[in-house]
Amino acid sequence: MLVKGVWQENWQPVQSKDEDGRFLRQTSQFRHWITPDGEPGPTGKGGFKAEKGRYHLYVAYICPWASRALIAREIKGLQDIISVSVVNPRLTDQGWQFGGYPGADEDPVKGVRYMHELYTLSDPEVCGRATVPALWDKKTGQLVNNESADILRMLNTAFSELVDEGPDLYPTPLAEEIEALNAYLYSDLNNGVYEAGFASSQKAYEEAYVKVFAALDQLEERLGDGRSYLFGEQLTETDIRLFVTLVRFDAAYYGLFKCNRNQLKEMPRLHAYMHRLLAQDEIRQVVNLDHIKAGYYSIKALNPGGIVPLGPDSI
Numbered sequence: 001m002l003v004k005g006v007w008q009e010n011w012q013p014v015q016s017k018d019e020d021g022r023f024l025r026q027t028s029q030f031r032h033w034i035t036p037d038g039e040p041g042p043t044g045k046g047g048f049k050a051e052k053g054r055y056h057l058y059v060a061y062i063c064p065w066a067s068r069a070l071i072a073r074e075i076k077g078l079q080d081i082i083s084v085s086v087v088n089p090r091l092t093d094q095g096w097q098f099g100g101y102p103g104a105d106e107d108p109v110k111g112v113r114y115m116h117e118l119y120t121l122s123d124p125e126v127c128g129r130a131t132v133p134a135l136w137d138k139k140t141g142q143l144v145n146n147e148s149a150d151i152l153r154m155l156n157t158a159f160s161e162l163v164d165e166g167p168d169l170y171p172t173p174l175a176e177e178i179e180a181l182n183a184y185l186y187s188d189l190n191n192g193v194y195e196a197g198f199a200s201s202q203k204a205y206e207e208a209y210v211k212v213f214a215a216l217d218q219l220e221e222r223l224g225d226g227r228s229y230l231f232g233e234q235l236t237e238t239d240i241r242l243f244v245t246l247v248r249f250d251a252a253y254y255g256l257f258k259c260n261r262n263q264l265k266e267m268p269r270l271h272a273y274m275h276r277l278l279a280q281d282e283i284r285q286v287v288n289l290d291h292i293k294a295g296y297y298s299i300k301a302l303n304p305g306g307i308v309p310l311g312p313d314s315i
Helices: 064-075 115-122 148-157 172-190 192-197 202-225 237-253 268-278 289-296
Strands: 055-059 083-086 134-137 142-145
Touching: 055 064, 064 148, 064 237, 115 134, 115 142, 142 148, 148 237, 172 192, 172 202, 172 237, 192 202, 192 237, 202 268, 237 268, 237 289
Parallel strands: 055 083
Antiparallel strands: 055 134, 134 142
């Protein structure tokens, strides 16, 4: 945890909780937007114009929120526009660390050891957790945004004058439906599994557990008409939001987070849907099961012994 830019305590999975032991997620601190002309976006200040090579994206393969951004970067063809670094999947007492694990990168921008050091470099008075994904502006030396929903949305359109590839992940005719389903998925499934895993009371755990499986049942039914994606035959950002949770379900949430009514593979439509997305090269190449398992099972509060299960060995 950072307090006025200084790391104060060992990393803990429960960011905050209410009086009934419900897990509460931290609000993202950096909410500026990259835009085609550098004008301000929906939040934050302006000055962040879309330019090739200017921005660097920090991600963790373990993290579903970071994976949203990483998948969008691949789908939209931004590999040569935005550089990327993958942190060590194993959470340390100082949070995300660079290097020291196969497939993890050293920091090429500032050469720091921990993610929280970049937060302090960007804002010496920053308070809170140093999370991924995070977009760094190499031109001004500051963090632009660390909210995955914002980053997913801006990667869809901000760089369209530099590269025009991939589907529109937020088509205007579906905007209202996308917003509604995004909100439901976040509350009951994407964050719901974390509310179950990090619950501090039986009541809070059971509430989250019920939400998670009610959402999965509803999604299983939604796919019953044979549609390829959540809104028919068009891939949207909502599919990415759902996929990153589904692909981690059997490997982490089923066991470690006690979401164990059934595994995803026992839900045939959702399981097939997940594999339909996984079959796409842009998505498959940024899913790393080794990092996912190593990361989740490094959470000391949930797995004090640090033992990583041998299975599943594939998705």
